[in-house]
């Protein structure tokens with residue numbers, strides 16, 4: 108059976124981002140790479156959005172940039188603007204196409220459907236398939252989004268809605284998210300932060316229809332694309348093994364308070380690529396301990412007090428948009444952290460330390 112210097116398990120966002128980073132930095136000229144990916148074909152299955160606080164390789168896959176956004180709770184709306192860190196949406200269809208056509212040029216890179224097709228004993232492995240144990244206490248971000256098209260101009264595409272909490276919360280945390288790609292096209296998503304133990308929350312089609320027709324007051328539209336997902340708001344169990352690094356969701360690249368993962372994956376890929384010659388000896392790359400600690404407290408508060416969360420998210424945006432964006436994107440300094448922390452209800456957060 109064939110052997111490879113490197114194996115990437117899972118050719119999704121993290122696996123392909125890493126392969127691309129290694130390829131463009133010519134790290135696969137004299138090394139071989141096997142990518143294990145069971146899917147039959149690549150097609151658009153996700154829209155990755157984030158604040159661009161760092162550069163990445165996929166600017167040409169960005170569908171749209173926004174500098175303006177809103178956050179809503181019932182009867183209140185905050186308008187925010189941040190030109191230095193625009194919000195971007197990457198089309199996964201364009202991303203897969205760009206990377207796969209680049210990787211095809213290198214004969215040292217091969218794709219397999221199953222790891223049993225190769226000899227993996229002596230290879231260095233990058234694994235992006237998470238091992239998730241079922242635990243009823245765990246929180247998830249689960250959501251469904253549809254892209255819709257209207258015949259006439261309807262949306263203001265200069266401004267997107269990050270979180271609209273003016274909706275049914277059902278003892279959990281629930282908001283809608285709207286990304287207008289043009290005056291006639293938008294992604295509308297229903298998002299829940301919950302333990303996923305209430306099946307009524309998964310009535311996504313009904314929630315979206317009701318929101319579009321009765322909240323946005325749009326009756327005439329057609330659905331052109333749909334995506335559904337679950338993001339664990341806990342770290343998948345991690346087994347330290349020599350010659351293996353977990354990447355992507357499996358590698359703890361999700362910011363637990365927000366679900367944002369894409370840009371962390373890009374930074375992890377850059378880190379691995381920079382250190383690839385010394386890969387078995389490098390320090391584990393992780394989201395800084397400061398954010399791990401703060402997110403842990405935040406999720407404890409959310410778990411115990413879902414009803415107050417819309418207000419808490421709303422209050423967070425009393426700090427300047429730049430400060431909040433840096434905080435949510437793991438780029439804030441001590442004073443920026445403090446500015447956010449001071450906006451939070453102190454007693455509830457201090458109590459959460461002892462749950």
Ligand SMILES: Cc1cc2nc3c(=O)[nH]c(=O)nc-3n(C[C@H](O)[C@H](O)[C@H](O)COP(=O)(O)OP(=O)(O)OC[C@H]3O[C@@H](n4cnc5c(N)ncnc54)[C@H](O)[C@@H]3O)c2cc1C
Pocket residue numbers: 116117118119120121122143144145146152153154155156157235236334335336337338354355356357366367368369370372
């Ligand atoms: C619908 C959706 C929307 C999201 N939107 C955002 C967003 O807007 N912003 C953001 O920052 N994050 C977002 N995320 C979170 C995160 O960025 C994505 O989940 C991202 O795809 C994670 O990359 P990954 O490589 O870890 O996992 P994936 O991209 O899921 O890749 C894992 C790959 O492993 C393959 N695989 C599965 N089983 C096996 C196996 N046994 N052996 C080998 N391969 C296997 C799968 O087919 C898949 O291709 C979203 C997640 C989802 C699900």
